[in-house]
Amino acid sequence: MSGPTRRRLLAGCGCCMVASSFGCAPPERPLIPGERPTTATDEGGLWAIMDREEARLARSPLRVNDPGLERYISGIACTVGGAYCRDVRVYVVRNASFNASMAPNGMLQVWTGLLLRTENEAQLAAVIGHELGHFVARHSLTRMRTARTVGDIAAFIALGTAGAGVQGGPQAVQAIAISALFAYSRDQEREADTFGLAAMRQAGYAESEAAAVWAGMAAEERAEPARDRGVPFLATHPGAEEREQTLRTLAASAAGTGRMGEDTHQAALAPLMPTMLADEVRLRRPERSLSVFQRLLARQPNEPGLNAATGEVYRLRAALGDDERALAAFRIAAAAPRPPATAWRGIGLVEQRRGQRAEAAAAFRRYLATTPEPPDAAMIRSYLVEGT
Numbered sequence: 001m002s003g004p005t006r007r008r009l010l011a012g013c014g015c016c017m018v019a020s021s022f023g024c025a026p027p028e029r030p031l032i033p034g035e036r037p038t039t040a041t042d043e044g045g046l047w048a049i050m051d052r053e054e055a056r057l058a059r060s061p062l063r064v065n066d067p068g069l070e071r072y073i074s075g076i077a078c079t080v081g082g083a084y085c086r087d088v089r090v091y092v093v094r095n096a097s098f099n100a101s102m103a104p105n106g107m108l109q110v111w112t113g114l115l116l117r118t119e120n121e122a123q124l125a126a127v128i129g130h131e132l133g134h135f136v137a138r139h140s141l142t143r144m145r146t147a148r149t150v151g152d153i154a155a156f157i158a159l160g161t162a163g164a165g166v167q168g169g170p171q172a173v174q175a176i177a178i179s180a181l182f183a184y185s186r187d188q189e190r191e192a193d194t195f196g197l198a199a200m201r202q203a204g205y206a207e208s209e210a211a212a213v214w215a216g217m218a219a220e221e222r223a224e225p226a227r228d229r230g231v232p233f234l235a236t237h238p239g240a241e242e243r244e245q246t247l248r249t250l251a252a253s254a255a256g257t258g259r260m261g262e263d264t265h266q267a268a269l270a271p272l273m274p275t276m277l278a279d280e281v282r283l284r285r286p287e288r289s290l291s292v293f294q295r296l297l298a299r300q301p302n303e304p305g306l307n308a309a310t311g312e313v314y315r316l317r318a319a320l321g322d323d324e325r326a327l328a329a330f331r332i333a334a335a336a337p338r339p340p341a342t343a344w345r346g347i348g349l350v351e352q353r354r355g356q357r358a359e360a361a362a363a364f365r366r367y368l369a370t371t372p373e374p375p376d377a378a379m380i381r382s383y384l385v386e387g388t
């Protein structure tokens with residue numbers, strides 16, 4: 001068999017391995033920086049749909065209004081994106097699920113659940129680099145062109161606009177629908193990984209951190225094995241353990257070198273951290289939350305906000321021994337120079353449950369002394385009147 005014939009067969013074969021109702025289409029040439037398809041083409045039509053979605057996302061109440069954070073993430077996208085810097089627009093979306101997705105028109109969504117789980121700039125750069133790989137290789141266009149019939153194409157487009165009919169409905173529905181549009185093949189995933197790691201290398205980031213993101217996700221899966229986790233990124237990508245292994249293998253040659261950017265990352269996320277922690281706790285999925293928090297605490301064991309959130313997860317779970325675990329975490333938070341008010345509230349509620357009236361009253365008083373007055377101040381005051 002001649003070389004060119006083998007290459008052609010391999011190209012066809014790789015595409016046909018996609019397990020879906022769609023057929024095969026050859027890969028597209030990479031997008032040129034600054035390129036925008038004309039409206040007369042199917043690609044132009046796809047971009048027009050995404051432009052409309054982007055306009056909706058830009059004014060969505062779930063878009064996080066933090067220009068500093070958006071600038072920070074845009075900076076990372078520029079560092080790893082190089083010549084494609086101007087083609088990418090970053091939107092931070094308040095959703096506790098782990099997700100990042102790049103639309104074919106350059107709209108990059110980063111969900112807060114992903115930000116909470118990244119420990120340094122290199123990890124976020126890894127996810128963004130991977131998404132840029134899909135964007136530059138125009139993978140969503142290839143996928144659209146694999147649609148064999150008019151019905152398939154209509155179904156494909158409908159995936160991208162499923163949220164449009166939900167007037168004022170949850171933005172997450174729309175975002176998940178958009179991400180479902182981009183369920184890529186194994187070959188496309190590998191191509192995006194290769195692109196992402198090369199971009200990280202060029203930007204001087206530690207490539208080993210790409211696998212670290214997925215090691216954390218795999219640990220979460222092990223901590224909460226029975227539930228349907230409903231992680232949008234995982235709905236469109238191979239499982240966490242497989243991704244960790246692939247990235248570890250691909251990055252093996254450059255292990256242990258490069259920039260992590262831990263301090264800059266934590267400083268950029270700090271203003272949003274209380275919201276992200278509260279959103280995670282609110283999901284009432286203690287095993288998953290504890291897996292995330294313990295991973296973050298390993299690097300910063302005395303961080304007050306993280307300890308208060310950990311205490312709250314134990315307090316709400318209320319399993320055998322959880323009162324003691326909650327108190328231990330709340331007390332670390334309360335000992336900080338500027339403790340989060342929730343630490344004193346947590347101590348009060350746990351001591352009240354244990355029948356320790358004096359300790360509970362003292363903690364509630366500390367909580368009520370915080371300014372501004374906590375939203376549940378009236379209820380906590382009633383506990384004091386009742387003698388807890």
Ligand SMILES: [Zn+2]
Pocket residue numbers: 130134184189192237
């Ligand atoms: Zn991907």
